[in-house]
Amino acid sequence: MxxxxxxxxxxxxxxxxxxxxxxxxxxxxxxxxxxxxxxxQLVTKGFAIAPVPLNLAGKDPNLVGLGSYLVNAVGDCNGCHSSGTPDSLFIYPYLPDGNPYFGQLEKLDPSVYLNGGTNFGAVGTPTGPKGYAGPAIITRNLTPDYTGRAEGGHTLAEFSDIIKNGHDYDHVHPNCTPAQIQAINEGETPICIPTGVIPGTTFNNIPDGSLLQIMPWVTFSHMTDYDIKAIYEYLSAIPCIDNTLVPGPAGDPNELRNQCGPGPIAPAVRADNDNKGPKALRSPRIRVGIGGAVK
Ligand code: HEC
Known part of the structure; x- marks a missing residue:
């Protein structure tokens, strides 16, 4: 049984x-x-919504299409990485008659698409001497440069490191050294982030200046390697925008610049104290232009 x-x-x-x-x-x-x-469907949609002509030579269309989807429908990269159209209000990347926030049909301005330049102000709350909160955090130019590589010439490995770890290869806003704190005390405004306890509170404001601030890399770091590669491939297919002639805002104008053509890039005039020298000298990604060494 x-x-x-x-x-x-x-x-x-x-x-x-x-x-x-x-x-x-x-x-x-x-x-x-x-x-x-x-x-x-994502790839097809990505191609349908790309607001600029794409250079597909030597690229994997599946990656480019998916990358466009992630950049234009999900990541809102252009919402932050655009200087805003000069013909409209600066904060909007839309043509004057194509601003959806005004109830108009969306028309992105391709001349400022992903060219960088949105100014988010200082990261911190003033924690430095004399209330100095450090330099403004400004979005960077994400268009490819004369090398054809995405995002101003970064390699995929670098780009992936940026998205996953927030690593700032340009060292645009390091934390202040004791000497810089001294300089602030003497009335200067060096390009560094002061850290410390906010006066009148117990909040210790300690942003790490070697990491990208405001940029949502923490969220984006959860993307798959394939997604990150797709974004990189798409960003290498969009047109280069050269901001060489645009005077940069105080903070770090060089970071908005991008060299589309051959030849060495001219140093930008900073609107602010310059403790780092021209980008060409300090950025590992600007190396030798066609026709001459970078000055
Ligand atoms: C909320 C605004 C915001 C959004 C959305 C955003 N970014 Fe950023 N991004 C920034 C800011 C601000 C910086 C510069 C941060 C700094 O200087 O510390 C930056 C920096 C970067 C850098 C570093 C650039 C360099 O030259 O090293 C990359 C790469 C980047 N963003 C890519 C992207 C991509 C790709 C997307 C969309 C998937 C995106 N960002 C969406 C704000 C944003």
């Missing part, structure tokens, strides 16, 4: 297992197919 019950029980278990395996294996196959379709 006992063994019959056991046998019956085993049969039921077996039936359930077969049933579950059967159910699992079919939907899994379907799921793979659906996934392919879903990704293809």
């Amino acid at each position: 006992g063994s019959v019950h056991f046998a019956k029980g085993a049969a039921v278990v077996a039936a359930v297992v077969i049933g579950v395996v059967g159910m699992l294996s079919l939907p899994l196959a379907l799921q793979a197919q659906n996934n392919d379709e879903a990704i293809q």
